[in-house]
Amino acid sequence: MVNPATSPHKTRVDPETRKEIRHRLLRIAGQVQGLQRMLDEDRYCVDVLIQVEAAREGLRQVGRLLLRSHLETCVTDAVRRGDGPAAYDELIAILYKFCR
Amino acid sequence: MVNPATSPHKTRVDPETRKEIRHRLLRIAGQVQGLQRMLDEDRYCVDVLIQVEAAREGLRQVGRLLLRSHLETCVTDAVRRGDGPAAYDELIAILYKFCR
Amino acid sequence: MVNPATSPHKTRVDPETRKEIRHRLLRIAGQVQGLQRMLDEDRYCVDVLIQVEAAREGLRQVGRLLLRSHLETCVTDAVRRGDGPAAYDELIAILYKFCR
Amino acid sequence: MVNPATSPHKTRVDPETRKEIRHRLLRIAGQVQGLQRMLDEDRYCVDVLIQVEAAREGLRQVGRLLLRSHLETCVTDAVRRGDGPAAYDELIAILYKFCR
Numbered sequence: 001m002v003n004p005a006t007s008p009h010k011t012r013v014d015p016e017t018r019k020e021i022r023h024r025l026l027r028i029a030g031q032v033q034g035l036q037r038m039l040d041e042d043r044y045c046v047d048v049l050i051q052v053e054a055a056r057e058g059l060r061q062v063g064r065l066l067l068r069s070h071l072e073t074c075v076t077d078a079v080r081r082g083d084g085p086a087a088y089d090e091l092i093a094i095l096y097k098f099c100r
Numbered sequence: 101m102v103n104p105a106t107s108p109h110k111t112r113v114d115p116e117t118r119k120e121i122r123h124r125l126l127r128i129a130g131q132v133q134g135l136q137r138m139l140d141e142d143r144y145c146v147d148v149l150i151q152v153e154a155a156r157e158g159l160r161q162v163g164r165l166l167l168r169s170h171l172e173t174c175v176t177d178a179v180r181r182g183d184g185p186a187a188y189d190e191l192i193a194i195l196y197k198f199c200r
Numbered sequence: 201m202v203n204p205a206t207s208p209h210k211t212r213v214d215p216e217t218r219k220e221i222r223h224r225l226l227r228i229a230g231q232v233q234g235l236q237r238m239l240d241e242d243r244y245c246v247d248v249l250i251q252v253e254a255a256r257e258g259l260r261q262v263g264r265l266l267l268r269s270h271l272e273t274c275v276t277d278a279v280r281r282g283d284g285p286a287a288y289d290e291l292i293a294i295l296y297k298f299c300r
Numbered sequence: 301m302v303n304p305a306t307s308p309h310k311t312r313v314d315p316e317t318r319k320e321i322r323h324r325l326l327r328i329a330g331q332v333q334g335l336q337r338m339l340d341e342d343r344y345c346v347d348v349l350i351q352v353e354a355a356r357e358g359l360r361q362v363g364r365l366l367l368r369s370h371l372e373t374c375v376t377d378a379v380r381r382g383d384g385p386a387a388y389d390e391l392i393a394i395l396y397k398f399c400r
Contacts, residue, residue: 010142010143010144011139011142011143011144011145011148012142013139013142013145018139021139022136022139025132025135025136028132029129029132029133032125032128032129032132032159033129035125035162036122036125039111039113039118039121039122042110042111042112042113043110043111044110044111044174045111045113045166045167045169045170045173045174046170046174046190046194048111048166049163049166049167049170049194050194052159052162052163052166053163053197055159056156056159056160056163059132059152059155059156059159060156060396062135062152063149063152063153063156064392064396066145066148066149066152067145067149067392067395068388068392069145070145070146070149071384071388071391071392072384072385072388073145074144074145074146075379076379076384079375079376079379079380080379080380084371084372084376085372088368088371088372090146091371092364092367092368092371094146094149094150095367095395096360096364097153160296164292164296167292167295168288168292171284171288171291171292172284172285172288175279176279176284179275179276179279179280180279180280184271184272184276185272188268188271188272191271192264192267192268192271195267195295196260196264210342210343210344211339211342211343211344211345211348212342213339213342213345218339221339222336222339225332225335225336228332229329229332229333232325232328232329232332232359233329235325235362236322236325239311239313239318239321239322239325242310242311242312242313243310243311244310244311244374245311245313245366245367245369245370245373245374246370246374246390246394248311248366249363249366249367249370249394250394252359252362252363252366253363253397255359256356256359256360256363259332259352259355259356259359260352260356262335262352263349263352263353263356266345266348266349266352267345267349269345270345270346270349273345274344274345274346290346294346294349294350297353
């Protein structure tokens with residue numbers, strides 16, 4: 001698997017998706033701050049757990065947007081130049097690492 | 101299931117757990133900001149996806165700390181006063197809502 | 201964590217839950233056989249993937265029934281005799297091992 | 301999203317993958333039977349829960365093999381004939397339906 005941390009690849013997320021991701025990240029940042037407030041206010045643990053999951057789901061949707069963009073750009077290019085298998089190796093490694 | 105949003109219950113997270121959650125939330129907030137930076141720097145999608153999952157995992161660990169505290173306090177009290185079934189209903193509803 | 205494989209504990213699943221689990225396991229066994237048939241019939245991969253997940257969801261519901269029974273019996277007894285923390289250690293280890 | 305249930309598509313799983321999936325499905329079938337035996341033997345709930353997850357993980361690996369095959373065949377063909385977006389819609393719908 002290509003070592004993403006040092007990968008020379010650049011992302012080519014289109015402007016519209018970029019805007020939506022930015023919007024979602026701002027909301028998630030607000031949710032994370034809200035979690036601290038809930039703790040400070042001694043809110044019921046189950047309430048706080050529900051908010052933890054709401055923030056996780058927000059991040060999952062960011063992941064979905066990124067994955068879609070990755071398929072449309074990097075994976076599509078790889079398939080067209082005959083490097084599909086390597087791109088699929090990386091894709092499956094990511095998906096099965098984070099998805100139970 | 102008790103409607104957590106308006107639940108009269110108060111959380112009784114112990115100081116040490118509270119401190120650890122605070123520390124983790126600060127780190128997660130930093131990770132979420134970092135995601136925006138990565139996007140602005142056009143970092144490789146797979147890199148960004150890995151960071152999305154790192155932030156999700158951070159939130160999952162916050163959930164774990166909260167769940168443990170909830171078991172030690174609210175669920176234990178409920179079992180002792182004979183309300184175990186109601187507490188288990190709520191617990192399983194939360195666990196199976198967020199866990200695939 | 202108690203080594204479940206050699207645990208002296210006995211399960212005390214009530215007859216009704218036992219019956220429901222048996223029913224679900226029979227259905228899951230049928231789904232797993234069905235997957236082989238679909239493969240033999242060269243069914244569309246996405247169709248087969250959907251059936252894989254249906255069988256996984258069936259197993260998840262079996263897990264839910266077992267977890268509920270475990271809470272009602274083993275965990276409740278542990279809490280009443282003051283062994284709540286050990287029971288919670290085991291519970292959280294299981295939950296966070298299998299749940300992303 | 302194409303309605304997979306009535307999809308005209310045929311799967312083109314290669315013989316080697318087909319063989320591995322068959323092998324795994326047989327093992328999973330054995331695990332599911334084993335779960336019923338464990339219940340009949342009143343084995344400790346946590347033991348049984350661990351086996352439920354082992355069978356789930358087995359199915360997850362079958363899904364991984366199918367997904368890989370799907371990428372290599374159907375998705376690759378779709379990209380080459382310019383139908384990448386439709387194939388990605390279907391792929392992401394499946395992944396995000398079953399993956400939390």
